[in-house]
Amino acid sequence: MAPVPEDNAAVREPGPDASDASAASGSLHLPLSPAGADRIRWFSIASTLVSAVALLLAQGTGYAATLGVTLGLALAVAWGWPLLTGSWTPTATTVVLAVASVAIVLSALREDLLWVPAAVAFGILLAFCGQLVRRTGREGLVLTLLSSFGGLVVVTSGTTAVVAASSDRGQAVAVVAMAAVGAAVVTDLLAGVRGARPFLGFVALAAAVLAAVVGASLGGEVGTLEALGIGAAVGTVSWSFRRVLALQPAMLTVRGQVGAGAGSVLVVGAVVHLFSGLT
Secondary structure: OOOOOOOOOOOOOOOHHHHHHHHHHOOOOOOOOHHHHOOOOHHHHHHHHHHHHHHHHHHHHOHHHHHHHHHHHHHHHHHHHHHHOOOOOHHHHHHHHHHHHHHHHHHHHOOOOOOHHHHHHHHHHHHHHHHHOOOOOOOOHHHHHHHHHHHHHHHHHHHHOHHHHHOHHHHHHHHHHHHHHHHHHHHHHHOOOHHHHHHHHHHHHHHHHHHHHHHHHOOOOOOHHHHHHHHHHHHHHHHHHHHHHHHOHHHHOHHHHHHHHHHHHHOOHHHHHHHHHOO
16 A cells, blocks of 8 residues: 555654754653653643633633633644544544534534534544545554544533533532642643652642632532542543653644643543533
8 A cells, every 4th residue: 555655743753843842841752761751741731721721711701601612622632633643644634623623512502412422423424534535545544533533532521511601500510620620730740750750640639639629619519529529530530631642752742732731621521511410
């Protein structure tokens, strides 16, 4: 089969876009080693904090604002996710995820989320169609499809949290969750500390739970025990999401770090949806 000259962005040497990120996070070279990858990713940290704060403020503003911010974060994921997950056609995968993201997020205009499965199915169809019209061979077909499907999962999870803005309890749960996600980012600042590496998961859990409890105490909709559960769930999931991607070559680039940061916020949407529905 013909090689794929243009698209294997996950394995080629980082280009001009990677130089800025490499300079910001140190001089890393492929392949990445676990020790070499354990360093601060400033763009990932900034992306996570901005995304969490934006959603926190949007949830307090109303449904339309939450929908708009979620759509913006979904498009950020569509931009960075193909590089992070090793798509052999990153440009085409970005287009697929961007179009599907618009459909999935706007399906939340119905608060019962009845249209979400149809929007996800549309995204899956787009992913297959993108490969059917591909003219550069079929190398990396499965990996490219998995990249698209993984991005759809992240966007869909974030979309389910949009409906939380329709109730006072849902807004309170979302605020507590975003506070926990933001607090867990503190752990990323310790990535370069050798002695702290074995305990990063515990630090993320403790920081997220503490922030969730403090956030819940400022309102009356979420109890302390619920805050403990929300903080533990979203904090560990969000931090683990970024941690799992730490060795990806795309984490050398600004694009990859932005995608990882925005994705780590959207991926906890299902947890927000679950807790906002509990009485």
